[in-house]
Amino acid sequence: MKLLVLGGTAFVGRSIVEAALAAGHEVTTFNRGRSGADIPGVATIRGDRTDPESVAAVAHQEWDAVFDTSGYTPRNVLAVARALEPVAGRYVFMSTVSVYADWPVKPLTEDSSVLECPPDAGPDFGEDVEDGPTQYGYQKSGCEEATRLTFGVDRATCLRPGVVLGPHEYVGRLPWWLRRVAAGGDVVAPGDPDRSIQPVDVRDLAAFALHCATVGQGGDFNVSAPIGRETFADFLTACRETTGSDARLRWVPDEVLLRHGVRQWSEMPLWRTFEGVWNVDSSRALAAGLSCRPIAETVAGTWSWVRSVDEAREQHERAAEIGLGAAREREILASLS
Known part of the structure; x- marks a missing residue:
């Protein structure tokens, strides 16, 4: 063609x-x-x-x-x-x-x-x-x-x-999670670990x-990937296993993150509390030929790309708003004890 x-x-x-x-x-x-x-x-x-x-x-x-x-x-x-x-x-x-x-x-x-x-x-x-x-x-x-x-x-x-x-993602959601988990330590994991996600x-x-x-x-x-196939815990576990990190995932309830004013979707990438975010029916596309690989393969492919690029050169203007700062993370974790 x-x-x-x-x-x-x-x-x-x-x-x-x-x-x-x-x-x-x-x-x-x-x-x-x-x-x-x-x-x-x-x-x-x-x-x-x-x-x-x-x-x-x-x-x-x-x-x-x-x-x-x-x-x-x-x-x-x-x-x-x-x-x-x-x-x-x-x-x-x-x-x-x-x-x-x-x-x-x-x-x-x-x-x-x-x-x-x-x-x-x-x-x-x-x-x-x-x-x-x-x-x-x-x-x-x-x-x-x-x-x-x-x-x-x-x-x-x-x-x-x-x-x-996936690889070459310029918004920086998955690259941020990969770099944060790879850094190790206690990591704020948002909301319910069993929350379905379908990137x-x-x-x-x-x-x-x-x-x-x-x-x-x-x-x-x-x-989108099928509804209910994978969870946020599956996603972050894949990030930890792919990077070989010893990070400890600390699951923080939605209400705690909201009380701290954490910005959904940007400051905490991929976390959003609305019912429809991860409830997109893609059965028509799946019946027409869409095939979706497991999230672990997406994570692994993206990590391979992340390690091969110059972060400063690849940084996109939208990526500047992505991710939870270290001080904010410490503040949230401290509130759990």
Whole structure:
């Protein structure tokens, strides 16, 4: 297959490119060349997706499928999709569970209500609501609508991952946990150790995206590991075993962390108390070909990558808000005695 990846150098896009190359496909990436190095084996077209002349450079070729991993504004996705529709067989858009109106409060299926956003909305549409919808979610919902409006439901595939972990994760959630556990000592472990979690490995997300393009699978899909398969204890135990650490996990109840004002999701990565966070039904994707490796394999693969990179060079601006500081951790642990 002849494939075009919009983006293709960072995390999800990078994994799609690697999976496609490994499968023997012909891959071209379209990006500005600012967010990462090109992957050996791809053809690269430099350009800005917001510039019509740049987009025209990829719209004069025919593509079996386009993977959009860099679309965030509906108006722009609509323009890009319209330019590529005459020459592309399928458009695979990387969306998010944040498009759901009830995320993260309630359990989700693909039939859950999504946020309403016009397909031609600009970057200012939507708003952030505490513990509710976000402008990011509104924008991604509008991007999905732009994709379906242009390519139709049969030729458009919208993937809605929840938490994505794995090698090259720039947000830094799993890398932070790995480094903290590797450092040893008493480690604040959040909430109930038996709390179900269902992050998806970036390599499994990429494989499913490629599968959808290969078999011509359209529609909307939640992409997450199965509900109830693994727990937060499984996750942190894997971090300890993978790093060879002697860290002692100190499980701190939700109410204690909340009383100390610990910021969910950022200061304590992957910890969030809402019912819907780890209750995303992905049975449709699993039936359509999604395969999810155990969390221990994701942890091991990420640790291997973490040890191979220069932390300062790989640090992303979003990673600055991730993780519990040492003084805060000592304060919380002291309150338990």
